[in-house]
Amino acid sequence: MTSTGNLSRRRFLGGLGAAGAGVGLGAVAIAAHAETPDAATSAASGVDAGARVDFHGRHQAGIGTPSPDRLAFAAFDVTTKDADALRRVLTDWTAAAVAMTRGVPVPGNSDDLAAPPADTGEARGLPPSALTVTVGFGPSLFDQRFGLAGRRPAALEPIPALPGDELQAQRCDGDLVIQACSNDPQVAFHVIRNLARIGSGAVAMRWSQLGFGRTSSTSSSQATPRNLMGFKDGTRNIHGEDTAAMDSHVWVGAEGDQDWMRGGTYLVSRRIRMLIESWDRDYLADQQAVFGRHKVSGAPLTGTDEFDAPDYHAKGSDGEPVIAQDAHIRLVSPENNNGLRILRRGFSYTDGIDDIGLLDAGLFFIAFQQDPRKQFVPLQRKIGRMDALNEYIKHTGSGLWACPPGLVDDGRTWADQLFG
Secondary structure (H helix, E strand, O other): OOOOOOOOHHHHHOOOOOOOOOOOHHHOOHHHHOOOOOHHHHHHHOOOOOOOOOOOOOOOOOOOOOOOOEEEEEEEEEOOOOHHHHHHHHHHHHHHHHHHHOOOOOOOOOOOOOOOOOOOOOOOOOOOOOOEEEEEEOHHHHOOOOOOHHHOOOOOOOOOOOOOEOOOHHHEOOOEEEEEEEOOHHHHHHHHHHHHHHHEOOEEEEEEEEEEEEOOOOOOOOOOOEOOOOOEOOOOOOOOOOHHHHHHHOOOOOOOOOHHHOOOEEEEEEEEEEOHHHHHOOOHHHHHHHHOEOOOOOOEOOOOOOOOOOOOOOEOOOOOEOOOOOOHHHHHOHHHOOOOOOEEOOEEEEEEEOOOOOEEEEEEEEEEEOOOOOOHHHHHHHHHHHOHHHHHEEEEEEEEEEEOOOOOOOOOOHHHHHHO
16 A cells, blocks of 8 residues: 555555455454464564554544544545445444454454454554544435435535635545544554455545654644644644543534434545745744744744643734734634634655655644534635635645544444444
Protein backbone atom coordinates (compact mmCIF):
# COMPACT_ATOMS: atom_id res chain seq x y z
CA MET A 1 0.00 0.00 0.00
CA THR A 2 1.38 3.37 -0.92
CA SER A 3 0.68 6.49 1.07
CA THR A 4 -1.21 8.25 -1.70
CA GLY A 5 -4.72 9.26 -0.78
CA ASN A 6 -6.33 8.29 -4.07
CA LEU A 7 -5.14 4.70 -4.17
CA SER A 8 -7.16 2.87 -6.81
CA ARG A 9 -9.14 -0.26 -6.09
CA ARG A 10 -7.26 -2.18 -8.79
CA ARG A 11 -3.84 -1.20 -7.44
CA PHE A 12 -4.73 -1.92 -3.81
CA LEU A 13 -6.68 -5.11 -4.24
CA GLY A 14 -4.60 -6.58 -7.02
CA GLY A 15 -1.98 -7.94 -4.64
CA LEU A 16 -4.33 -9.23 -1.98
CA GLY A 17 -5.28 -12.54 -3.54
CA ALA A 18 -8.69 -13.94 -4.43
CA ALA A 19 -11.23 -13.66 -1.64
CA GLY A 20 -14.96 -13.10 -1.85
CA ALA A 21 -17.41 -11.31 0.39
CA GLY A 22 -19.42 -13.24 2.92
CA VAL A 23 -16.80 -15.81 3.88
CA GLY A 24 -18.52 -16.38 7.20
CA LEU A 25 -15.92 -15.03 9.59
CA GLY A 26 -18.61 -14.05 12.05
CA ALA A 27 -19.45 -17.70 12.54
CA VAL A 28 -15.89 -18.63 13.47
CA ALA A 29 -14.91 -18.51 17.13
CA ILE A 30 -12.14 -15.97 17.58
CA ALA A 31 -10.74 -17.79 20.58
CA ALA A 32 -9.99 -20.81 18.44
CA HIS A 33 -7.39 -18.77 16.59
CA ALA A 34 -5.79 -17.05 19.54
CA GLU A 35 -2.07 -16.54 19.16
CA THR A 36 0.39 -14.99 21.60
CA PRO A 37 2.69 -12.37 19.99
CA ASP A 38 6.29 -13.50 19.84
CA ALA A 39 8.18 -11.81 22.69
CA ALA A 40 11.32 -11.12 20.66
CA THR A 41 9.34 -9.57 17.81
CA SER A 42 7.34 -7.45 20.27
CA ALA A 43 10.50 -6.17 21.92
CA ALA A 44 12.05 -5.31 18.58
CA SER A 45 9.00 -3.29 17.56
CA GLY A 46 9.70 -0.76 20.31
CA VAL A 47 6.11 -0.76 21.58
CA ASP A 48 4.42 -2.24 24.62
CA ALA A 49 3.12 -5.72 23.86
CA GLY A 50 0.47 -5.21 26.54
CA ALA A 51 -0.95 -2.06 24.91
CA ARG A 52 -4.41 -3.40 24.12
CA VAL A 53 -7.60 -1.36 23.79
CA ASP A 54 -10.85 -3.23 24.30
CA PHE A 55 -12.97 -3.31 21.15
CA HIS A 56 -16.19 -3.64 23.13
CA GLY A 57 -17.80 -0.87 25.16
CA ARG A 58 -20.55 1.70 25.28
CA HIS A 59 -18.72 3.84 22.73
CA GLN A 60 -16.47 2.82 19.85
CA ALA A 61 -12.78 2.89 20.62
CA GLY A 62 -10.69 5.28 18.52
CA ILE A 63 -12.73 8.32 19.47
CA GLY A 64 -12.37 9.22 23.15
CA THR A 65 -9.55 6.74 23.79
CA PRO A 66 -5.95 8.07 23.86
CA SER A 67 -4.75 8.61 20.31
CA PRO A 68 -1.73 6.55 19.21
CA ASP A 69 0.78 7.77 16.65
CA ARG A 70 -0.19 5.99 13.42
CA LEU A 71 -3.27 6.02 11.21
CA ALA A 72 -4.60 3.93 8.34
CA PHE A 73 -7.85 5.40 7.07
CA ALA A 74 -9.96 4.14 4.17
CA ALA A 75 -13.33 4.98 2.62
CA PHE A 76 -15.26 2.32 0.71
CA ASP A 77 -18.09 2.27 -1.79
CA VAL A 78 -20.63 -0.54 -1.63
CA THR A 79 -20.69 -2.18 -5.05
CA THR A 80 -23.26 -4.88 -4.38
CA LYS A 81 -27.02 -4.27 -4.57
CA ASP A 82 -27.69 -7.21 -2.26
CA ALA A 83 -28.48 -6.10 1.30
CA ASP A 84 -27.66 -9.57 2.62
CA ALA A 85 -24.18 -9.36 1.07
CA LEU A 86 -23.61 -6.03 2.83
CA ARG A 87 -24.81 -7.56 6.09
CA ARG A 88 -22.31 -10.39 5.71
CA VAL A 89 -19.46 -7.99 5.05
CA LEU A 90 -20.24 -5.91 8.15
CA THR A 91 -20.66 -9.07 10.25
CA ASP A 92 -17.32 -10.43 9.05
CA TRP A 93 -15.65 -7.05 9.45
CA THR A 94 -16.78 -6.97 13.08
CA ALA A 95 -15.32 -10.39 13.84
CA ALA A 96 -12.06 -9.46 12.12
CA ALA A 97 -11.82 -6.14 13.98
CA VAL A 98 -12.34 -7.86 17.34
CA ALA A 99 -9.57 -10.34 16.55
CA MET A 100 -7.08 -7.77 15.30
CA THR A 101 -7.54 -5.47 18.30
CA ARG A 102 -6.75 -8.50 20.48
CA GLY A 103 -3.57 -9.15 18.53
CA VAL A 104 -4.73 -12.46 17.03
CA PRO A 105 -5.23 -13.47 13.39
CA VAL A 106 -8.42 -12.82 11.48
CA PRO A 107 -10.68 -15.85 12.13
CA GLY A 108 -11.01 -18.47 9.42
CA ASN A 109 -9.01 -21.29 7.90
CA SER A 110 -5.39 -20.29 7.37
CA ASP A 111 -4.01 -23.83 7.04
CA ASP A 112 -5.67 -24.94 3.79
CA LEU A 113 -2.90 -25.03 1.20
CA ALA A 114 -5.46 -24.88 -1.61
CA ALA A 115 -7.08 -21.62 -0.46
CA PRO A 116 -5.92 -18.10 0.42
CA PRO A 117 -5.21 -17.72 4.16
CA ALA A 118 -7.93 -16.04 6.21
CA ASP A 119 -5.32 -13.61 7.56
CA THR A 120 -2.71 -11.95 5.33
CA GLY A 121 -0.05 -12.58 7.98
CA GLU A 122 2.04 -9.42 8.13
CA ALA A 123 0.97 -8.68 11.72
CA ARG A 124 1.67 -12.14 13.14
CA GLY A 125 3.98 -11.85 16.12
CA LEU A 126 3.29 -8.15 16.54
CA PRO A 127 1.39 -6.86 19.58
CA PRO A 128 -1.80 -4.85 18.97
CA SER A 129 0.07 -1.68 19.96
CA ALA A 130 -3.05 0.16 21.15
CA LEU A 131 -4.93 -0.73 17.96
CA THR A 132 -8.43 0.65 17.59
CA VAL A 133 -10.82 0.05 14.69
CA THR A 134 -13.67 2.51 14.19
CA VAL A 135 -16.45 2.24 11.60
CA GLY A 136 -18.68 4.92 10.08
CA PHE A 137 -21.60 5.07 7.63
CA GLY A 138 -21.74 7.81 4.99
CA PRO A 139 -24.80 9.78 3.80
CA SER A 140 -24.72 7.97 0.45
CA LEU A 141 -25.36 4.61 2.12
CA PHE A 142 -28.84 5.70 3.18
CA ASP A 143 -30.33 5.78 -0.32
CA GLN A 144 -32.81 3.34 -1.83
CA ARG A 145 -30.38 0.45 -2.44
CA PHE A 146 -30.74 -1.29 0.90
CA GLY A 147 -33.95 0.11 2.39
CA LEU A 148 -32.06 2.33 4.82
CA ALA A 149 -33.51 5.73 3.89
CA GLY A 150 -35.74 5.79 6.97
CA ARG A 151 -32.77 5.15 9.27
CA ARG A 152 -30.68 8.08 8.07
CA PRO A 153 -30.02 10.58 10.88
CA ALA A 154 -30.90 14.19 10.11
CA ALA A 155 -27.41 15.25 11.21
CA LEU A 156 -25.88 13.06 8.47
CA GLU A 157 -26.35 15.80 5.91
CA PRO A 158 -23.58 16.07 3.30
CA ILE A 159 -21.12 18.84 4.09
CA PRO A 160 -21.95 21.85 1.89
CA ALA A 161 -19.43 23.77 -0.17
CA LEU A 162 -17.23 25.77 2.20
CA PRO A 163 -15.05 28.86 1.67
CA GLY A 164 -11.65 28.02 0.23
CA ASP A 165 -12.48 24.44 -0.75
CA GLU A 166 -10.24 22.96 -3.45
CA LEU A 167 -11.63 19.47 -3.04
CA GLN A 168 -10.61 16.58 -5.29
CA ALA A 169 -13.43 14.09 -5.86
CA GLN A 170 -11.08 11.12 -5.58
CA ARG A 171 -10.28 12.14 -1.98
CA CYS A 172 -13.86 12.67 -0.78
CA ASP A 173 -16.82 10.81 0.74
CA GLY A 174 -17.65 7.09 0.70
CA ASP A 175 -20.45 4.76 1.80
CA LEU A 176 -18.33 3.30 4.60
CA VAL A 177 -15.21 4.35 6.46
CA ILE A 178 -12.67 2.48 8.57
CA GLN A 179 -10.27 4.30 10.88
CA ALA A 180 -7.46 2.10 12.20
CA CYS A 181 -5.08 3.66 14.74
CA SER A 182 -2.07 2.03 16.38
CA ASN A 183 1.42 2.78 17.57
CA ASP A 184 2.71 0.38 14.90
CA PRO A 185 2.03 1.38 11.25
CA GLN A 186 2.10 -2.26 10.11
CA VAL A 187 -0.60 -3.18 12.61
CA ALA A 188 -2.82 -0.33 11.39
CA PHE A 189 -2.18 -1.16 7.72
CA HIS A 190 -3.03 -4.79 8.44
CA VAL A 191 -6.59 -3.74 9.32
CA ILE A 192 -7.29 -1.92 6.07
CA ARG A 193 -5.67 -4.65 3.98
CA ASN A 194 -7.68 -7.43 5.58
CA LEU A 195 -11.02 -5.62 5.57
CA ALA A 196 -10.57 -4.76 1.89
CA ARG A 197 -9.86 -8.43 1.17
CA ILE A 198 -12.83 -9.63 3.21
CA GLY A 199 -15.17 -7.18 1.46
CA SER A 200 -13.96 -7.90 -2.08
CA GLY A 201 -16.93 -8.38 -4.39
CA ALA A 202 -19.28 -6.33 -2.23
CA VAL A 203 -17.28 -3.19 -1.39
CA ALA A 204 -14.43 -1.38 -3.14
CA MET A 205 -11.96 1.07 -1.69
CA ARG A 206 -12.71 4.62 -2.81
CA TRP A 207 -9.66 6.32 -1.29
CA SER A 208 -7.24 5.92 1.58
CA GLN A 209 -4.83 7.92 3.70
CA LEU A 210 -1.91 6.98 5.92
CA GLY A 211 -1.04 9.26 8.82
CA PHE A 212 1.93 9.57 11.15
CA GLY A 213 2.31 11.58 14.31
CA ARG A 214 -0.92 12.47 16.09
CA THR A 215 -1.70 16.19 15.97
CA SER A 216 -3.98 16.42 19.01
CA SER A 217 -4.02 15.16 22.57
CA THR A 218 -7.18 13.21 23.37
CA SER A 219 -6.18 12.46 26.96
CA SER A 220 -4.79 14.51 29.84
CA SER A 221 -2.03 11.90 30.06
CA GLN A 222 -0.65 12.96 26.66
CA ALA A 223 1.68 15.85 25.93
CA THR A 224 0.55 18.26 23.24
CA PRO A 225 2.08 17.25 19.88
CA ARG A 226 3.26 19.52 17.08
CA ASN A 227 1.93 19.75 13.55
CA LEU A 228 4.11 20.01 10.45
CA MET A 229 4.19 23.80 10.80
CA GLY A 230 6.07 23.28 14.05
CA PHE A 231 3.32 24.55 16.36
CA LYS A 232 1.70 22.69 19.22
CA ASP A 233 -1.73 21.51 18.13
CA GLY A 234 -4.73 20.70 20.28
CA THR A 235 -3.73 22.47 23.50
CA ARG A 236 -7.37 23.08 24.41
CA ASN A 237 -8.78 19.92 22.85
CA ILE A 238 -11.49 17.88 24.57
CA HIS A 239 -10.07 14.96 26.54
CA GLY A 240 -11.79 11.61 26.38
CA GLU A 241 -11.90 11.22 30.16
CA ASP A 242 -13.81 14.51 30.48
CA THR A 243 -17.20 12.81 30.44
CA ALA A 244 -19.16 16.04 30.80
CA ALA A 245 -17.49 17.58 27.75
CA MET A 246 -17.83 14.36 25.75
CA ASP A 247 -21.53 14.13 26.57
CA SER A 248 -22.08 17.81 25.74
CA HIS A 249 -20.13 18.01 22.50
CA VAL A 250 -19.28 14.56 21.11
CA TRP A 251 -21.72 11.76 21.93
CA VAL A 252 -25.20 11.78 20.42
CA GLY A 253 -27.84 11.82 23.16
CA ALA A 254 -31.58 12.20 23.44
CA GLU A 255 -31.47 15.12 20.99
CA GLY A 256 -30.75 12.70 18.13
CA ASP A 257 -33.62 11.68 15.88
CA GLN A 258 -32.43 8.06 15.45
CA ASP A 259 -32.31 5.84 18.53
CA TRP A 260 -29.65 3.60 16.99
CA MET A 261 -27.17 6.51 16.97
CA ARG A 262 -27.41 7.34 20.68
CA GLY A 263 -23.97 6.93 22.16
CA GLY A 264 -22.46 7.39 18.69
CA THR A 265 -20.95 10.44 17.04
CA TYR A 266 -20.19 12.01 13.65
CA LEU A 267 -16.75 11.88 12.03
CA VAL A 268 -15.59 14.66 9.72
CA SER A 269 -12.33 14.25 7.82
CA ARG A 270 -10.50 16.96 5.89
CA ARG A 271 -7.26 16.48 4.00
CA ILE A 272 -5.52 19.82 4.55
CA ARG A 273 -2.42 20.31 2.46
CA MET A 274 0.10 22.70 3.97
CA LEU A 275 2.06 24.92 1.59
CA ILE A 276 5.24 23.95 3.36
CA GLU A 277 7.74 25.82 1.21
CA SER A 278 5.90 29.16 1.58
CA TRP A 279 5.47 28.66 5.31
CA ASP A 280 9.13 27.85 5.83
CA ARG A 281 10.12 31.22 4.29
CA ASP A 282 7.84 33.25 6.57
CA TYR A 283 9.22 35.27 9.50
CA LEU A 284 8.84 33.78 12.97
CA ALA A 285 6.88 36.84 14.12
CA ASP A 286 4.35 36.36 11.33
CA GLN A 287 4.10 32.62 11.93
CA GLN A 288 3.29 33.32 15.58
CA ALA A 289 0.77 36.00 14.62
CA VAL A 290 -1.01 33.53 12.30
CA PHE A 291 -1.56 31.05 15.12
CA GLY A 292 -1.74 33.49 18.03
CA ARG A 293 0.79 31.42 19.97
CA HIS A 294 4.52 31.35 20.64
CA LYS A 295 6.09 28.65 18.47
CA VAL A 296 8.49 27.16 21.00
CA SER A 297 6.47 27.20 24.23
CA GLY A 298 3.00 26.95 22.73
CA ALA A 299 1.83 29.74 25.04
CA PRO A 300 -0.71 32.25 23.72
CA LEU A 301 0.88 35.55 22.72
CA THR A 302 -0.68 37.04 25.86
CA GLY A 303 0.84 34.41 28.19
CA THR A 304 3.98 32.51 29.11
CA ASP A 305 2.73 28.93 29.56
CA GLU A 306 1.08 26.70 26.99
CA PHE A 307 -2.04 26.31 29.10
CA ASP A 308 -2.48 29.99 29.98
CA ALA A 309 -5.93 31.20 28.94
CA PRO A 310 -5.63 33.53 25.93
CA ASP A 311 -6.55 37.16 26.64
CA TYR A 312 -8.43 38.27 23.56
CA HIS A 313 -8.91 41.79 24.95
CA ALA A 314 -5.21 42.56 25.48
CA LYS A 315 -3.76 45.27 23.24
CA GLY A 316 -0.18 46.11 22.37
CA SER A 317 1.59 49.47 22.47
CA ASP A 318 0.22 50.22 19.01
CA GLY A 319 -3.34 49.82 20.24
CA GLU A 320 -3.91 46.66 18.19
CA PRO A 321 -4.96 43.32 19.72
CA VAL A 322 -1.97 41.23 20.80
CA ILE A 323 -3.80 38.20 19.39
CA ALA A 324 -4.84 39.42 15.95
CA GLN A 325 -8.45 39.39 14.83
CA ASP A 326 -7.59 36.79 12.16
CA ALA A 327 -5.37 34.63 14.40
CA HIS A 328 -6.31 30.97 14.29
CA ILE A 329 -6.79 30.50 18.05
CA ARG A 330 -9.09 33.52 18.29
CA LEU A 331 -11.35 32.28 15.50
CA VAL A 332 -11.70 28.71 16.80
CA SER A 333 -11.84 29.39 20.54
CA PRO A 334 -15.01 28.36 22.41
CA GLU A 335 -15.13 31.84 23.97
CA ASN A 336 -15.65 33.36 20.53
CA ASN A 337 -18.06 30.70 19.24
CA ASN A 338 -20.77 30.50 21.92
CA GLY A 339 -19.02 27.58 23.61
CA LEU A 340 -18.79 25.46 20.44
CA ARG A 341 -16.26 22.62 20.72
CA ILE A 342 -15.30 19.52 18.74
CA LEU A 343 -12.99 16.61 19.52
CA ARG A 344 -9.99 16.74 17.19
CA ARG A 345 -8.04 13.56 16.48
CA GLY A 346 -5.96 14.29 13.38
CA PHE A 347 -2.60 13.08 12.05
CA SER A 348 0.18 14.50 9.93
CA TYR A 349 0.60 13.04 6.46
CA THR A 350 3.07 13.16 3.60
CA ASP A 351 2.42 11.86 0.11
CA GLY A 352 5.68 12.67 -1.64
CA ILE A 353 5.82 15.61 -4.04
CA ASP A 354 3.46 17.09 -6.59
CA ASP A 355 4.08 17.52 -10.32
CA ILE A 356 6.21 20.63 -9.79
CA GLY A 357 8.32 19.17 -7.01
CA LEU A 358 6.61 20.71 -3.98
CA LEU A 359 5.93 18.64 -0.88
CA ASP A 360 2.43 17.18 -0.65
CA ALA A 361 2.18 17.13 3.12
CA GLY A 362 0.00 18.49 5.85
CA LEU A 363 -2.76 17.64 8.27
CA PHE A 364 -5.28 14.84 7.89
CA PHE A 365 -7.87 16.50 10.09
CA ILE A 366 -10.32 14.23 11.90
CA ALA A 367 -13.00 15.58 14.24
CA PHE A 368 -15.87 14.00 16.16
CA GLN A 369 -19.01 15.84 17.24
CA GLN A 370 -22.71 15.53 18.10
CA ASP A 371 -23.97 17.37 15.03
CA PRO A 372 -21.71 18.61 12.23
CA ARG A 373 -24.42 20.99 10.99
CA LYS A 374 -24.11 22.91 14.25
CA GLN A 375 -20.42 22.37 14.99
CA PHE A 376 -17.97 21.70 12.16
CA VAL A 377 -19.84 23.46 9.34
CA PRO A 378 -20.36 26.87 11.01
CA LEU A 379 -16.85 26.79 12.47
CA GLN A 380 -15.28 26.00 9.10
CA ARG A 381 -17.36 28.66 7.35
CA LYS A 382 -15.96 31.21 9.77
CA ILE A 383 -12.31 30.25 9.57
CA GLY A 384 -12.56 29.62 5.81
CA ARG A 385 -13.40 33.31 5.37
CA MET A 386 -11.22 34.94 8.01
CA ASP A 387 -8.30 32.78 9.18
CA ALA A 388 -4.79 34.11 8.43
CA LEU A 389 -3.74 30.46 8.16
CA ASN A 390 -5.64 30.14 4.87
CA GLU A 391 -2.68 31.69 3.04
CA TYR A 392 -0.67 28.56 3.80
CA ILE A 393 -3.18 25.70 3.45
CA LYS A 394 -5.77 24.27 1.12
CA HIS A 395 -8.47 21.67 1.71
CA THR A 396 -8.18 18.88 -0.86
CA GLY A 397 -10.33 16.11 0.64
CA SER A 398 -13.44 15.79 2.78
CA GLY A 399 -15.85 13.25 4.23
CA LEU A 400 -18.63 12.75 6.76
CA TRP A 401 -19.79 9.55 8.43
CA ALA A 402 -22.11 8.51 11.25
CA CYS A 403 -20.19 6.39 13.77
CA PRO A 404 -22.63 4.22 15.75
CA PRO A 405 -22.18 3.52 19.46
CA GLY A 406 -19.93 0.74 20.61
CA LEU A 407 -20.81 -2.93 20.74
CA VAL A 408 -20.97 -4.05 24.34
CA ASP A 409 -20.27 -7.75 23.67
CA ASP A 410 -19.86 -10.39 20.95
CA GLY A 411 -23.63 -10.74 20.59
CA ARG A 412 -24.05 -7.87 18.11
CA THR A 413 -22.25 -6.68 14.98
CA TRP A 414 -21.96 -3.54 12.86
CA ALA A 415 -24.58 -5.10 10.56
CA ASP A 416 -27.07 -5.24 13.43
CA GLN A 417 -26.50 -1.56 14.17
CA LEU A 418 -26.97 -0.43 10.57
CA PHE A 419 -29.99 -2.57 9.69
CA GLY A 420 -31.62 -2.77 13.14
